[in-house]
Amino acid sequence: MASVLGMLEERETAARVRVEGLREEVARLSGVLEAAEIELDRRVIAREELVEALAATAAETTAVTKAETEAVSSPAPVPGSIVPPWREGLPVTVLAPDYQRILGVLEERQSAGQGPVKAKEIAVVLGLQPTSAKVEGVRSKARRLAERGWLVLETSGMFSAGRRPAAVPGAVPSA
Template structure:
């Protein structure tokens, strides 16, 4: 007849093996999740770039290269995905919340009154937004910042360093 201690040790060993198998499975699932999230983030950035490329702005119409029929037949742009060209009197509220938050982080850096360089790299902006500092998130911020530079909201003072455009300093409008 087997001893009670022997039976308990056998059950403990089986439970430990099950825990080890479940941990390995959890690690595989988490790795697959990280990979899927990175893939998804790349698709988000790609969609933003396509939206940007397909957007028909007033500057292209003013250039005379676009016919009215072309504008009317163009596919509709997803609401909130286009960053408007900055102009005097245009408020930050014209931007979608994600872009407003980027402006807010950079404005906070300006408001700190720190002497010297007030520009920020995308990793610092992502940290200020409370995002996880993984390449996919930082690249999403970089894509948005580059789009805002192209539209006059931000200035890229040096490669990869962004600050508010002159018209946005001080009053935040």
């Protein structure tokens, strides 16, 4: 009996050592998790601040009076520029050339009586290789246009031409 009792004590000691080791590992991982959460919070705040600053700048830019807008033609958009929320009377020329081309493809399809289109099809019509990187770039731009009211994003994930006022102008969608 003494040997069985000794074996059980050895196993208990080994289990106790393992439990203590795991507790130390949990404490270490908890510290790592806390540091990662702090970093994530900082990055979220930085992005939100940037979006607010860009929205304020865009609001100041669009605050130009209608007379000034009519007297001065719209400046040429810069590739990579911000997509403003669509509103009645805003010309397509305020968009960067890539965005204008995407709108042109969808408007052409709509005028031909064709329905919504996938990002991959847009990329092909634009003459891009249908690689995942190119398609994701087109999808990102089309989503941005849809978020700002320039396009309609169907529930199927397809895009169609159509303009509507942006749901929340100056919201936090990607710039």
